[in-house]
Amino acid sequence: MTKTTIPTGGITADAVNATLIADDAINSEHYTDGSIDTAHVADSQITTAKIGTLTQIVFNATQSASANANTLDDYEEGTWTPSWSAGGGSLTGTSSNYGKYTKTGDTVKLWFGAVIDSGTASSYYRITNAPFTAATNGSGTAINGETANIQKAWWDSGGTTVNINRYDGTVESDPNLKVHITMKV
Amino acid sequence: MAITKEKIISKIEVVGEYKIIQVAYDTIIKEDGTEISRSRTRNSFTPDKDVSSEDSEIVDIANLIWTQKIKDSWQSKLDAE
Numbered sequence: 001m002t003k004t005t006i007p008t009g010g011i012t013a014d015a016v017n018a019t020l021i022a023d024d025a026i027n028s029e030h031y032t033d034g035s036i037d038t039a040h041v042a043d044s045q046i047t048t049a050k051i052g053t054l055t056q057i058v059f060n061a062t063q064s065a066s067a068n069a070n071t072l073d074d075y076e077e078g079t080w081t082p083s084w085s086a087g088g089g090s091l092t093g094t095s096s097n098y099g100k101y102t103k104t105g106d107t108v109k110l111w112f113g114a115v116i117d118s119g120t121a122s123s124y125y126r127i128t129n130a131p132f133t134a135a136t137n138g139s140g141t142a143i144n145g146e147t148a149n150i151q152k153a154w155w156d157s158g159g160t161t162v163n164i165n166r167y168d169g170t171v172e173s174d175p176n177l178k179v180h181i182t183m184k185v
Numbered sequence: 186m187a188i189t190k191e192k193i194i195s196k197i198e199v200v201g202e203y204k205i206i207q208v209a210y211d212t213i214i215k216e217d218g219t220e221i222s223r224s225r226t227r228n229s230f231t232p233d234k235d236v237s238s239e240d241s242e243i244v245d246i247a248n249l250i251w252t253q254k255i256k257d258s259w260q261s262k263l264d265a266e
Contacts (some may be wrong), residue, residue, distance in 0.1 A: 061195055077227030078209070101227070121238060128234075131227035133200040156266055158201050160229040163266075 076103040082127040084111045086171075087163070089120030096176075101131050108132050108185050109161075113142075124165040125177065131185040133160055140181035144172050146173040153181050189215045192239060195225070203259045204250045206230040208243060232259040 059075045066073040080099040084091060099112035108131070116125060139154040142164050149172060155162045165171050166181060196209040207229045214222035230236050232251045236243050 065225055076209075078227055080227045128231060129229045132196060133205045133229065156262070158203055158205075160205055160231055161263075161264065161266070 070107050074103060074105055080131045083129045084114055085126050085128060086121030087126060088123035091117035091121055092117035106185055107184045111180050115176045118173050121171050124163045125171060126163045127160060128161050130160040130162055137183045138183055142177055142179040145176035147172060147176055153179050187217055194242060199250060203232055204255050206246060232256045
């Protein structure tokens with residue numbers, strides 16, 4: 001197929017208005033990366049279009065926050081290193097410490113844990129540096145991989161602290177905590 | 186072929202009533218100057234944290250926004266939890 005270069009301004013809006021463009025008529029053979037950008041496609045010009053099989057959607061590194069309830073405005077995945085402490089005493093140390101997150105819009109899923117040398121902790125274990133600030137109070141569950149006992153996890157709005165302990169308000173000794181929670185941010 | 190690795194601060198956000206500092210870092214791998222990999226790590230700092238060993242950008246922001254009133258307010262929140 002012979003490719004023809006259309007000069008800037010070569011096709012005006014009026015020239016293509018109401019023109020049917022058949023399926024597959026525009027594909028990767030015709031457009032290079034970056035050739036369609038915000039300067040070329042105005043808001044509302046793509047409305048009820050069906051989007052076929054995508055390979056990737058890339059969001060801007062800096063979120064452009066939307067107040068529209070139907071708009072997905074952010075996606076991010078990454079890691080962090082949780083900082084552990086304890087209530088009712090102090091930890092001796094931690095090992096195998098890990099933290100991963102995925103943020104979709106205003107919802108963040110956190111996976112984190114550590115093998116904890118519980119020291120004198122008696123009322124809860126705590127991380128103090130969740131990667132995002134909670135917008136609401138919340139709760140979830142965790143598990144102690146050593147005993148397979150379920151623990152509760154909870155947090156308060158406005159902070160980056162997540163607490164973990166047993167349902168009776170005490171802690172298990174030297175747990176291997178594995179936490180998976182969903183937080184509104 | 187030269188492979189390089191650098192870690193940059195890609196985003197610093199100050200969030201909420203207690204001025205929590207959220208930091209996103211990108212680790213970038215380049216081959217002969219062309220980026221071939223990028224991964225994201227994060228950390229957050231509450232007003233009770235010692236950030237003196239962090240990047241100077243973070244230290245400067247913390248010194249600016251973490252007033253004694255903010256620190257006291259955060260401590261009151263922790264005490265109430």
